[in-house]
Amino acid sequence: MxxxxxxxxxxxxxxxxxxxxxxxxxxxxxxxxxxxxxxxxxxxxxxxxxxxxxxxxxxxxxxxxxxIEEVITSAKPDPWHKSVSVEAELGQAVKMYEQAKQLQEKAFSDIKEGRKIDIAEFKETASGFIDSVFRNQDALACIARIREKDGYLLEHSLNVSILMSIFAKHLGFDRELIEELATGALLHDIGKIKIPDDILQKPDKLSENEFAIMREHAKYSHDIVKDSGLGEIAAEIAGFHHERLDGTGYPYAKQGDELSQYVRMVSIIDVYDALTADRVYKVGMTPIQAFKKLRAGCPHEFDGDLLNQFIHCIGMYPVGTLVKLKSHRVGIVAASNPTSPLQPIVKVFYNAKNMFHVEVRDVDLSDKRIDDELDAAVKPEEFGLDLIKFFRHSMLP
Missing domain, CATH: 3.90.105 (Molybdopterin biosynthesis moea protein, domain 2)
Known part of the structure; x- marks a missing residue:
């Protein structure tokens, strides 16, 4: 590019x-x-x-x-329009996120006990995510970046659903389709409940036999979602999210035209969220590192055009990313700037050069009066920072 x-x-x-x-x-x-x-x-x-x-x-x-297709026929409304501020949306978004985690726990319990999951509750949750995304997508995007190290199993599906909602909105899909995509994404890993805990929770690399068992979760997810009556698109997202364009994915080794645009989207999002997640046994990549790894898989594994769109959609420095500025100040990207992605609003709270906390303040890098710019995405471990604590105390209303 x-x-x-x-x-x-x-x-x-x-x-x-x-x-x-x-x-x-x-x-x-x-x-x-x-x-x-x-x-x-x-x-x-x-x-x-x-x-x-x-x-x-x-x-x-x-x-x-x-x-030769013309790119544009007329100016379109700004798809990044925000009807409320990120500060106004954060409180409601956090509450919604916690309720969604409780719903995931209940669904896992229901399946273990042989009960069917309540699909209406998942559709309601997905609808709530979409409403929040349309009010101000930065709130849920921020929450999806800041999560507990030991909460991956529950939070991963929530984050994939949030990112799918944002991505689908960016691509101009209609509300009904976005709801099916978001609900399918919420349930895409539901089949993991049928994987033995000693494999699912293993902190080390899986053996060949263990990995073969783990790969079956996609089949289970497909069957559970299909049986729920949610729809074929949602079932595809649940069953095919580990498939790859060159046929090297699993569990069905589908390839090329067998994979719909929606499956190609979720495969990118699924890997991106997994790569950037902090877990008990590993530190997650920065978004830019994850993008580079995904690009290395194009065009054989991932759809390059869709990957570019996804990067444009969430930005090189997504909301919720910890960044260091040229001035050595460190802060969280608090609000996106789609017209100038490298000039977001950063909530600074630390000085990396002198190694001490500073007064919390918003720095709008697009403001011509601000003589500063992004230097790099960083990890909180580099400075001994507790990002979750800062988020709760300084960003929530």
Whole structure:
């Protein structure tokens, strides 16, 4: 991928997304710029920089014009519109997240006891997530980044559901479809309840036989969700989230066109959340490290175009990420800035150079009066910081 100034854009180039703009344009879909008119539409809409895929640039002298798709026909409403502040949404989002964890525990208990899960409760939870995402997605996105090390089994499915809601919203899916995707994501690992605890909770690497047993959880998840009557899309998400485009995934070794767009989306999200999660036996990667690992799996394992969209959707420094600024101040990314992803609002509370806590304050890196910028994503362990404690005491209302 390559970022270029809008003035450098030429007919035949393949536009992946808008990187910088003065307005609120949403690219209708990825595609080729047909002609100068399409470029002028972007310029007049306030687009300043775009990301292109140089490998897909067309030689128009050898290409029939009708196969070149225009990227944008008119300005679209800003999909990142936030009707409430992140501060106003956080309290409700935390309550919703805790209730969802309790629902997961109840579902695991029900299945162990041979009872059917109450699908209506899961649909209600997914609907609540979506409502929150549409009010201000930064609240739930933040919670999904800050979690307990020993809560992975329950929290992973919640985080995948939240990220799926955000991703589906970003792609412009309708509400009904987003609900099925989010509910399927909530249940995508439900089959793990049928895996023996000594394998499921093992802190070390699984043996070949143990891994073969663990892989069966996707089949169990597929059957449980399918039997619930939730829908085929949700069942696919539950059963196929470990499948890969080149057929190397499990449990069915599906590949290529056998994997729907929705399955391709959840496979990216599932791996991203697993890579970035802190667990009792390992420290999670930073989002950028996880993105690099996912990119290394393109195009054989993961859909490269969808991965790019996912990165655009949550940002290189997602809300909830601990970052260090050039000034050596350390803080949590508290609010996203989709028009300028490298200039979010950071809630700083620590000085990495002098190793002491500082007064908590919001630093809006897009403010021209602020002479500071992002340096790197960091881990709380580097500075002995308790991120969960800070979140509870300084970010919640």
């Amino acid at each position: 390559k970022t270029i100034n809008i003035k450098e854009l030429q007919p035949g180039m393949f536009v992946v997304g808008v990187i910088k703009q003065a307005g609120h344009v949403r690219v209708k879909n990825q595609g080729w710029v047909r002609d100068e008119k399409g470029i002028n539409n972007l310029i007049h809409s306030g687009v300043l920089e775009v990301e292109i895929d140089p490998d897909k640039t067309l030689d128009q002298s050898k290409t029939e014009p009708e196969i």
